[in-house]
Amino acid sequence: MYINILGSAAGLPSKTRKTQSIILDMVNEINEYFLIDVGEALQHQLLKTSIKPSKINHVFITHLHGDHIYGLPGFLSSRAHQGGEGKPLTVYGPKGLKEWLDITFSVSETTLNYPVDFIEISDGDQFKVKNVDITLKKLNHNIDSFLYIFKEENQKGALNVDKLKSEGIQPGPIYSEIKESETFMYNNKVYFTKDFLGPEIKGRKIAIHGDTRPVEDINYLNLINHSDCIIHEATFLDYEYEKANDYYHSEIHKVLDIQKDLNVKKYIFTHISNRYEEDFLRQFINNLPNDILIAHDFLKVEIPRKI
Numbered sequence: 001m002y003i004n005i006l007g008s009a010a011g012l013p014s015k016t017r018k019t020q021s022i023i024l025d026m027v028n029e030i031n032e033y034f035l036i037d038v039g040e041a042l043q044h045q046l047l048k049t050s051i052k053p054s055k056i057n058h059v060f061i062t063h064l065h066g067d068h069i070y071g072l073p074g075f076l077s078s079r080a081h082q083g084g085e086g087k088p089l090t091v092y093g094p095k096g097l098k099e100w101l102d103i104t105f106s107v108s109e110t111t112l113n114y115p116v117d118f119i120e121i122s123d124g125d126q127f128k129v130k131n132v133d134i135t136l137k138k139l140n141h142n143i144d145s146f147l148y149i150f151k152e153e154n155q156k157g158a159l160n161v162d163k164l165k166s167e168g169i170q171p172g173p174i175y176s177e178i179k180e181s182e183t184f185m186y187n188n189k190v191y192f193t194k195d196f197l198g199p200e201i202k203g204r205k206i207a208i209h210g211d212t213r214p215v216e217d218i219n220y221l222n223l224i225n226h227s228d229c230i231i232h233e234a235t236f237l238d239y240e241y242e243k244a245n246d247y248y249h250s251e252i253h254k255v256l257d258i259q260k261d262l263n264v265k266k267y268i269f270t271h272i273s274n275r276y277e278e279d280f281l282r283q284f285i286n287n288l289p290n291d292i293l294i295a296h297d298f299l300k301v302e303i304p305r306k307i
């Protein structure tokens, strides 16, 4: 599993940052990429990666500000010509998204050669895509903006081969049968699979935020606690708390202070204002601990399996 930031800018693009698009790469796990937000340059950014649009079958929109959706019509229409023909796609997003796309496609006389399903999201919604549970929470922005939490299902632990062998059960197709059932028979004796399994493998949890002021309520903090990776906006980096608050955005130190007691493996701060000079950013990044990253376009981060 990887996080791939394809657009890391706040609001406006700069020469080095495009507006927000995030890929949750689960090709190794479920053979697809989740796309979260679709900044204007997304399809151009994709061309600089090995990501195939035909493997993006689920798109999650955090909110309807232009810097998060203006790439969506272009991406959807190009996907039709990039191997997406006949491959269904689902778009999750706030009320109004479908109407906007319908008008855009109608005016530009665009027809797609694959089915698109729209799911209108609201606070507290829960969905499941393959083995990934998705939970939503409304954030604090000047329009409805949402947090998506992606959590893999826990998996059964590994088979204890030594223990099976000690019962005389040798490796073979029976091992996968054993793993898929609760009980099994061997030589007329009934066994419980759980007695031959290592500890359960915990699914990874990724929390991806739309634009927001820092959120302090306890339900929210409980929801994001124990994340393997939190992706949060940091439009402001330099202690400009009031300004961040006025613009319904976040300042990084404030977010970290609110979340200081949480157990989080890694932070990626993105949606970075382009008014910060490269020198400032370089120094800022140098002073951060290893588990706190400031995104740049094409930042790719592996989220390792829990052991």
Ligand SMILES: [Zn+2]
Binding pocket: 010, 011, 020, 065, 067, 068, 211, 271
């Ligand atoms: Zn934004």
Ligand SMILES: [Zn+2]
Binding pocket: 063, 065, 141, 211
């Ligand atoms: Zn916004």
